[in-house]
Amino acid sequence: MATAAAQRTARPQADGAAAREPADYQRVFDAAVAADERIEPRDWMPDAYRATLVRQIAQHAHSEIIGMQPEANWITRAPSLRRKAILMAKVQDEAGHGLYLYSAAETLGTGRDELLDKLHSGRQKYSSIFNYPTLTWADVGAIGWLVDGAAITNQVPLCRCSYGPYARAMVRICKEESFHQRQGYELLLALSKGTPEQHAMAQDAVDRWWWPSLMMFGPPDDESQHSAQSMAWKIKRHSNDELRQRFVDICVPQAESLGLTLPDPDLTWNEERGHYDFGPIDWSEFWDVLKGNGPCNEQRLTQRKRAHDEGAWVREAAAAYAAKHTGGAEAAAHETTGAERA
Numbered sequence: 143m144a145t146a147a148a149q150r151t152a153r154p155q156a157d158g159a160a161a162r163e164p165a166d167y168q169r170v171f172d173a174a175v176a177a178d179e180r181i182e183p184r185d186w187m188p189d190a191y192r193a194t195l196v197r198q199i200a201q202h203a204h205s206e207i208i209g210m211q212p213e214a215n216w217i218t219r220a221p222s223l224r225r226k227a228i229l230m231a232k233v234q235d236e237a238g239h240g241l242y243l244y245s246a247a248e249t250l251g252t253g254r255d256e257l258l259d260k261l262h263s264g265r266q267k268y269s270s271i272f273n274y275p276t277l278t279w280a281d282v283g284a285i286g287w288l289v290d291g292a293a294i295t296n297q298v299p300l301c302r303c304s305y306g307p308y309a310r311a312m313v314r315i316c317k318e319e320s321f322h323q324r325q326g327y328e329l330l331l332a333l334s335k336g337t338p339e340q341h342a343m344a345q346d347a348v349d350r351w352w353w354p355s356l357m358m359f360g361p362p363d364d365e366s367q368h369s370a371q372s373m374a375w376k377i378k379r380h381s382n383d384e385l386r387q388r389f390v391d392i393c394v395p396q397a398e399s400l401g402l403t404l405p406d407p408d409l410t411w412n413e414e415r416g417h418y419d420f421g422p423i424d425w426s427e428f429w430d431v432l433k434g435n436g437p438c439n440e441q442r443l444t445q446r447k448r449a450h451d452e453g454a455w456v457r458e459a460a461a462a463y464a465a466k467h468t469g470g471a472e473a474a475a476h477e478t479t480g481a482e483r484a
Contacts, residue, residue: 175376180306183249191375194368195305196250197266198377200257203243204268208442210236212276213285221279228325229282235318242311249307262447270428271358273436280333280340280347286326287400288348288355288393294319295389296359299379308377327396334401341401348397349405356420357428359386365425390418 167186174181181187214233220226244254260266271289276282298316303309333344360366360382372378380388390409397404408421431439 175304178302178304178376180309181304182306190371191377192250194372194375194377195308196247196252197368198372199243199247199250199308200252200260200266201268203240203247203257204261204266205272206236206240206243208268208272208446209289211442211445212272212274212438213282215276216279216282219279225329232286232322232325235322239315239318242315243308246305246307246311258450262443262450264434264443267432269358270431270436271354273431273439273442274351274354275437277350278343278347280330280343281351283326283329283333283344284347284351286322286324287330287396288326288351289358290319290322290326291393292355292358292389294323295392296385299385302376302379304376327400330400330402344400345402348402352405353423353427356386356389356423357425359383359389361425361428387417390420394418 168188171181171185171187171191174185181191210233213229217226217229217233220229244257247257248254257266261268271292276285294316297312297319300312301309301316303312330344330348333340335341360369363369363381363383366382369378369381373381394404394409406421408419410419412419430436434440
C-alpha cells in the first residue's frame, strides 16, 4: 500500500482512466491535515491553502525586516558597548528571520522579488506594531519584552503548523525570539531598579507599547477574516483571542516582578475564568494604522524601499559572482568529460 506521503505527491497519470480525480487529492490532503501530518512543497494542496500560506508567511517575513528599523535607530546611541553588541545581534537575527521566511514562501512557488514588490507597493502588509516610534532607550526594552513576547506567544504554536517548511523555520526563529524577549526584560529591569528618572522612562515605554502589543494578535475572532479557516487547516493552532489572553496572563506577573504597572485600570484576576480580565482595545486605532495612517507608516516603507534600491548593486554583484563560478564549474566539468572520452 502506498504511504500517505506517496499518495499526496502522486500526480495524475497520462492515461485518463488511471488518473486520480481532484476529489481524491482533496481527500488525501484532508486526511493528512486531520492526522497532523506535514504538508510538503511537492504535495498536492488546495489553491486556497497555498494562497493563505503565501499571505501569512509574506506578512511575517515583511514584519521581520521592517521590524529591524525601530531598534536599529538606537544602535549608535546605546548606553554601553554591551548593550550595543546585544542590539546589533538582535537586529541581525531579525534579518535572518526574514530570509528564512522568504525562503519558505519560495517553496510555494512565489518568488522573493514578487513579495518585496508587493510590500513596496502596499499590496501586502506587515505587523502594525512597527509603525510606532521608539522615542527613548527604554523603548528597546519594551519592544523586547512586550513585542517579542507577543511574537513568541503567537509563533510557538506555528512550530506545529501543517506546512512543513514554515513549521521548521519557526523552530529556530522562536529560539532566537526567546533570547530577544529575555534581553528586553533584563533591560527594563535594569532601568526599573535604577534612578527615579530611569524608572519613569521604563514605565513610559510600557505605557506606550502595551496596547499596540495586544493588537499584534489581530482583530477579535468574530472580525478575523482568515482565522477560522487557518485553524481548520492547522496553519494556526489557536485563535487571536486565545493567544491574546495567554499573553496577558503571562505579562501581569512579569510586570509585577519588574516593578512596573500595566496601563489598564480594568486589569483584574477573574477567579471563575482562571484568567485576567482586561479593558477594551481601541480597534479603531488598529485599523487606522493598518490602513497606513500610523505615526511611522510612511517613514518605515520609505526607508525599506530606499534600502532595497541602494542594495541593488550588491544583488547584481552576487548574481554575477554566482554566474561566473557556475560557468567555470560547468566548463571544468565539460573539460573533464572530454578528457575521459579521449
